[in-house]
Structure formats: structure tokens, C-alpha cells
Amino acid sequence: MNPYLPVLMFLVFGVTIGLILSAISYFVGPQGKKNSIKSEPYECGVPMAGVAQEKFSVKFYLTAILFILFDIETVFLYVWARTFGELGWFGVVEIFVFLVILLAGYIYVLRRGALEWN
Amino acid sequence: MLETVLGFFRENDFWLEFLITVIKIIVVFGICAQIPPFMVWFERRAPAFMQRRKGPNRVGLFGFRLFGLIQPLADTIKLIFKEEVVPTGAHKFFYHIAPVFSLFTSLMVAAAIPFGPPLVILGRTITLSVVNLDVGFLFIFALSSLGVYGITLAGYSSNNKYSLMGALRAAAQMISYEIPLGLSLIPIVIIFGTLDLNSIVVAQANVWDWGIFRAPISFFLFVIAMFAETNRAPFDLAESEAELVAGFHTEYNSFKFSLFYFGEYVSMFVLSCLASICFFGGWQTGFISQNDLTSLLFGIQPLAVLVGVLMTFLKASFFMWLFVWVRWTLPRFRYDQLMNLGWKFMMPIGLFNIVLTAVIAGAIAFK
Numbered sequence: 289m290n291p292y293l294p295v296l297m298f299l300v301f302g303v304t305i306g307l308i309l310s311a312i313s314y315f316v317g318p319q320g321k322k323n324s325i326k327s328e329p330y331e332c333g334v335p336m337a338g339v340a341q342e343k344f345s346v347k348f349y350l351t352a353i354l355f356i357l358f359d360i361e362t363v364f365l366y367v368w369a370r371t372f373g374e375l376g377w378f379g380v381v382e383i384f385v386f387l388v389i390l391l392a393g394y395i396y397v398l399r400r401g402a403l404e405w406n
Numbered sequence: 407m408l409e410t411v412l413g414f415f416r417e418n419d420f421w422l423e424f425l426i427t428v429i430k431i432i433v434v435f436g437i438c439a440q441i442p443p444f445m446v447w448f449e450r451r452a453p454a455f456m457q458r459r460k461g462p463n464r465v466g467l468f469g470f471r472l473f474g475l476i477q478p479l480a481d482t483i484k485l486i487f488k489e490e491v492v493p494t495g496a497h498k499f500f501y502h503i504a505p506v507f508s509l510f511t512s513l514m515v516a517a518a519i520p521f522g523p524p525l526v527i528l529g530r531t532i533t534l535s536v537v538n539l540d541v542g543f544l545f546i547f548a549l550s551s552l553g554v555y556g557i558t559l560a561g562y563s564s565n566n567k568y569s570l571m572g573a574l575r576a577a578a579q580m581i582s583y584e585i586p587l588g589l590s591l592i593p594i595v596i597i598f599g600t601l602d603l604n605s606i607v608v609a610q611a612n613v614w615d616w617g618i619f620r621a622p623i624s625f626f627l628f629v630i631a632m633f634a635e636t637n638r639a640p641f642d643l644a645e646s647e648a649e650l651v652a653g654f655h656t657e658y659n660s661f662k663f664s665l666f667y668f669g670e671y672v673s674m675f676v677l678s679c680l681a682s683i684c685f686f687g688g689w690q691t692g693f694i695s696q697n698d699l700t701s702l703l704f705g706i707q708p709l710a711v712l713v714g715v716l717m718t719f720l721k722a723s724f725f726m727w728l729f730v731w732v733r734w735t736l737p738r739f740r741y742d743q744l745m746n747l748g749w750k751f752m753m754p755i756g757l758f759n760i761v762l763t764a765v766i767a768g769a770i771a772f773k
Contacts, residue, residue: 289420289424291539292539294430294431294537295517295537297427297431298431298513298536299510299514301431301435302510303506303510305435305513306505306506306507306510307506309509310505310665312486312661313486313487313488313490313661314490316486317486317487317488317489318487318488320489327491327492327493327494328493329495329496329565330566330568330651330656330657331568332651339495344571347578348577351582352577352581355581355582355584355585358585359581362589363544365588365592365760366543366588366592369592369593369595369596369760370595370599370600370601372595373599373771376768377772383764384761391757394754398750403746403750405742405745406742
């Protein structure tokens, strides 16, 4: 049996269970009358001001970009770590070179203040 | 009739495997479904004792109070029978799909955890994990990072400013700590030379081979990242109630609301299991090998497997207790402190830890 078939089976099972559980209240719960005040988004009791999907800080976007960069690096390191025994010192030296290059980028990001939150 | 069914499975190996997988899926879901109610109870009961209160102790069955253990069941029933209110202006599709996403991603991660040693029944070896991949680590990381989608979708689709802020904070925090989490486990892969979770456990038969003694820095990084990944105190910025009402699930009610908690508790449990597998020898007892244990238990292999499963749960429950303990001990971080800790402190230490481990492991292995 293909080892990825259980993944698919579990995925189907998980999504089905999730859909059933999230729909259950709709079917067994009371259906009260809808009115505009009841279904207004909660904003501490006062009428909602403006729209909710407004602008937000670019910092979050920057964090996401940096995450992609460093996460790919982590994945590369996993490949090396798995073959650590076979590659020997050659692999260690190579990965140090890789880390030094990466560290240069990290220090650049740090110096430019991309990781400052205030 | 029974003979026909048995004969069918004896001849068709694929369908037998299929049936075993279905049973395993149901058992894993059953285990995961027990975690949130128990933890909800425990998380009200434990701080109650810390603060010299009683906590929930009234709800019981047939006159037995059972320390209030039935309380979460009553809460669940109450939540199911609540009216569902969708806020105006919410993006309907994403609003409804977000809790499902949060639930199934955390369940999927649980699929890769080996809860016990392989079980041998009638000459057939059954692994005690639904998904049995040789890249278990990567599978877990891939799926646990999907969990951020559920939170982001929930926050963005609710048409609520607090939800949006909470979701953004949670997303940025989770992806930031994904890196230290990944980096912290690389030394484990170097030391054990495999990405297969079961092999890692097999390699930790002796207490002194446990991951915590061979990679202590990794352990501390992992535990800190674990708290941030699951949005738990002291890193629960996503739901800091003083600023953001309830964070990304402010607009959720009825059973959808509890699905987020389901997802959160299950991912806490899965990360606890992962911590015990990588650093505390998973299902190994630590001083007696699986074969010796089997012969000690009159040669009944399933009994030894049961001991292994209990060991996993014992070790995982220590981390579950740690989650609650820390939550009621430490104050919440500020957001800039949180990000600084992740990017400026844990990431360099994680890289340094890898270099250190590589040099030491190299000096031992390559001469």
C-alpha cells in the first residue's frame, strides 16, 4: 500500500468530520429572527465605524517575506542533516559556507531595521 | 458469512491494509477528541487550586460529581444547541471554512505521531501511527504550518477589526516561531540520522541516549517555540483580551467557536507528543528494552505495546501540564518583545546550536 494513501484518507476523514461538526449548530440550534443590530460585528457596543478590512502595517508583510526566506533555509538544512553521516566533514564545511552567506543577509535585515517593532 | 468476509481479507491484502488504516484513523480521532474536553476541565481546575479556589466541581452524572469532569460535556451540549449568528459583511465561504481548516490541519499532524511500538498480531506488524512516512518530520512541519490559514481566514472574513488584528498578530507570530521550531530539531536529525519518527524513538532505548541529554539547547528552543506556535501564554498575543476582545474568533459562536479550541488543544497535544518523541524517548521506558519488556510481561507483545502507549501519554501529559502551569505563572509578553525573542534571540541561538552539534557530532563520528 502506498504510504501516502493514508494521508489522503485522513484528509477526507478530517474534512468530513470538520464540516459535520461546524454545520451541527446550524441544524440543531434555534433559528432566531435576524435583525441588523444582532448580526452587527462586535465593536464594544457602539455602532461600527468604517470598514474592518482596513490598511494594516507593512511589517506583517515583511515578516511573511522574511519567513519564506529563512524557512527555505531550514528545509535545506534538513536535507544536509539527514545525510550528515554520509557527507562527512565536506558537508559540514559546505553548510558553514552556506550559513555564513545567510548570516550576512540576516545581519543586513537586522541593520535595516526590518525586525524592529515599536 | 463471517468466513466469507475473513477469506476476502485474507486474499486481498490491500483491503486488509485499508481496513486497518480506517480503524487507526478512528482510534486517533477518538484520542484527539478526548483531549480538548479534558484540557478545558483541567485548565479551569488547575488554576483554581493555584489560586485557592474550587473551580468547576458541580456538574456530575447520576449524582456522582466526578470532580466536575462532566462540565466540558455540558458545555459542549450547550454550545451545540446555540443559535448561529453570522455577522453582516462577513465573507460567508471563508467564515464557514476557517474552523474546519483549523480542525483538520491539527488532526492531520496527529496522524504522523507514532503512539507506540509496532504491534504484532497474527504475524502482521501494525505501526501505531496512521501515516507511516520516512519523512515524518517534514510532514509534521508542512501540516502544522497550514494551521495558520485557519486563523488568518477566520480573522479576515469576520468583518471585525479586532478579529483582523488578532489574526495578523497570530499569523506573524506563528510563522516567526516556525523558524526556531524547525532549527531546534535539526540537531536531533543530525544525531539520529533519520527523519523517521519511529526510528528516532527506537534509537533512544537508554535514558542517556534521550534527546534532552544529547541536545539540551534544542530542547529549550523547542519548548519556547512550542508555546508560541500554539498561541499559548505567555505568547497568547492573538487573544489578549484586554486589547482585542477575543482575537481572531471574536465573531464566532455556537459549535464553530469550540472548533478553534479543539484545533488549539489538539495541536498542543501533538507538539507535546513530538517533544516527548524527540527529547524523552517517546514510547521507550528508558531503562528496559522493548524485547526485555515483552519477555517480562509473559511474552505477550500487545501488553508491552500498551506500556509503550502509556509512556507516550505520560510524557505528553507532562508537557500538557507545563502548558497550563506556565499560563498561570508568567505574564503575557508585549508584541515587540515577542518578535525580538523569536528573530533576534532564538534564531541566532538555533543556528549556533546547529554549528555546535555538527562540530561535536562530526568530531565523534568522523575522527
